[in-house]
Amino acid sequence: MTNETQPRRRGPVLFGLAAAALLAGLAGIYVIGGADGNRQEAGACSGALARAASIGAAAQGEVAAFLPATKAQSLSDLAFLAPDGSQMTLADFRGRTVLLNLWATWCAPCRKEMPALDRLQAELGDEDFEVVTVSVDQGSPDKPKAFLSEIGVASLAFYSDPTMGIFHKVRSYGRAPGLPTTLLVDGEGCEIGALMGPAEWDSPDALALIRAAMEKGRAAMEDGKK
Structure with a gap:
C-alpha cells in the first residue's frame, strides 16, 4: 500500500x-x-502618451487601424541582432523615431508589405527616423536575406531574432497577436502606438502619421533644451 x-x-x-x-x-x-518600476517608466514615457494622443487624428485611411498608446510603455530593452550579427537593443536608436516591424518569410502579409517599408525608409530614413524590420525566421538568416534580395530591397538594414524572443515580449504587452506587427517608437524608446496587421507604409496616410510623430518628437526635444 x-x-x-x-x-x-x-x-x-x-x-x-x-x-x-x-x-x-x-x-x-x-x-x-513593480511600484518603483511603474513610476519610473510612466515618468520616462509620459511624453510619448501625450504625443500618441495628439497624432491620433492622423491615423486614417491606410493606417486607420493604428492604435495610439494608452499607457506608458518603454520598448528600449527589446533585443535583436544587428546586420553584423551582434546583439543590440532598441535603445541603440535613441534620439530617432523608429518604425519597428516584426515579420517572417512564412507570413504572406509580411512579404507583401515589405516593399512599402523599403520605400518608406528610402523616403524618410535619416538621423531622425529609421524603419527597423526584424525578421523572426528561425534558423539560418539565409532564407530571409534571400527573400529581401529577390524583391529588390535596397534601403532596409537586415535585423533579426531567430529566437522569436522579441515577438513573444511584444506579445506579452498585448501588441503582437500575430505577424506582421508594427510599432511606432519615439526617441526615448517609448511606444507611441501600434498597428497589428499589414499596411501601405509608404502611402500618404502613413507618411502623414509618421511625420506628425516626428514633428511632435522634435518639439519635445526642443522644449527639453530650454
Whole structure:
C-alpha cells in the first residue's frame, strides 16, 4: 500500500513546486514593473502618451487601424541582432523615431508589405527616423536575406531574432497577436502606438502619421533644451 499511495502524495507536491516556480518566474518577468518600476517608466514615457494622443487624428485611411498608446510603455530593452550579427537593443536608436516591424518569410502579409517599408525608409530614413524590420525566421538568416534580395530591397538594414524572443515580449504587452506587427517608437524608446496587421507604409496616410510623430518628437526635444 505504501508504494501505491506515494505517487498520489507526490502529485500535489510536484504541482505545488511547479506553481511556485511559475509564480517566481512571473515575479522575475514583472519585477521591473513593480511600484518603483511603474513610476519610473510612466515618468520616462509620459511624453510619448501625450504625443500618441495628439497624432491620433492622423491615423486614417491606410493606417486607420493604428492604435495610439494608452499607457506608458518603454520598448528600449527589446533585443535583436544587428546586420553584423551582434546583439543590440532598441535603445541603440535613441534620439530617432523608429518604425519597428516584426515579420517572417512564412507570413504572406509580411512579404507583401515589405516593399512599402523599403520605400518608406528610402523616403524618410535619416538621423531622425529609421524603419527597423526584424525578421523572426528561425534558423539560418539565409532564407530571409534571400527573400529581401529577390524583391529588390535596397534601403532596409537586415535585423533579426531567430529566437522569436522579441515577438513573444511584444506579445506579452498585448501588441503582437500575430505577424506582421508594427510599432511606432519615439526617441526615448517609448511606444507611441501600434498597428497589428499589414499596411501601405509608404502611402500618404502613413507618411502623414509618421511625420506628425516626428514633428511632435522634435518639439519635445526642443522644449527639453530650454
